[in-house]
Amino acid sequence: MSTRRPPLWLAAAAVASAWAAAYTVASWISFYLLRSPVHEDTRVIYVAAEAGIRYGWSTVYDMATLRSLSASFPEGQREITTGLTYDFAPLLAWLFAPLTSFSEPVAYALWTSLSLAAFVSAWHIATPYRGLGKLTLLLLALALWPMWLSFYFGQPVVVVIALEALEESKVVFQ
Numbered sequence: 235m236s237t238r239r240p241p242l243w244l245a246a247a248a249v250a251s252a253w254a255a256a257y258t259v260a261s262w263i264s265f266y267l268l269r270s271p272v273h274e275d276t277r278v279i280y281v282a283a284e285a286g287i288r289y290g291w292s293t294v295y296d297m298a299t300l301r302s303l304s305a306s307f308p309e310g311q312r313e314i315t316t317g318l319t320y321d322f323a324p325l326l327a328w329l330f331a332p333l334t335s336f337s338e339p340v341a342y343a344l345w346t347s348l349s350l351a352a353f354v355s356a357w358h359i360a361t362p363y364r365g366l367g368k369l370t371l372l373l374l375a376l377a378l379w380p381m382w383l384s385f386y387f388g389q390p391v392v393v394v395i396a397l398e399a400l401e402e403s404k405v406v407f408q
Contacts, residue, residue: 240366248370254377262346262385271339276388277307280338282320283330294320294327326390346385352396353381359399 239245272280281303282294293299297319320327333341357372375381384391 244366244370248366248373251370251373251377255373258377258382262382265386266339266343266346272342273387276342276345277304277338278320279322279326279330279388280334280341282322283327284334286324286327287331287334291324291327294324322390329390329393342388345388349385349388349390349392353392356392356396356399359396359403 240248278300281300284303285293285296285299288303289296289299300320330341330345333344336344353376354372357368357375361368361371363371381392383389
């Protein structure tokens, strides 16, 4: 049984990436638990999905409907009444619709968990390396500021990346 060590540069990159990823995950958790369990962008998506379920999918862009649904939020959390509106494609509201059966913080946590699963799937499909090199790329990508922002804002970017990786893998394996 061989105990071959990885190159020093790879081990150093893995350790640095692990610390950076741990910091990123801890900062997202602290923002979720200490600041606000739902980000404004995710709240707008949640309200649009709820409008689509209750009043039909043509209402996801109707400001009066979105305002009426967000009127039940606490005073500082009525973003739709202060200028934010739903400006995504209806597909995002459709994807978010099953999560409206949960409270907003739970829906936000579930959406982030689904996004993280999509992120790991895209990494697994698209990364060409094995072992520590592959793991280092996962940790490095997780540590990057754009990934943190994507998870924090509840953006569908990671889901799109996973779908693109899946599509590319079908092309490669055919």
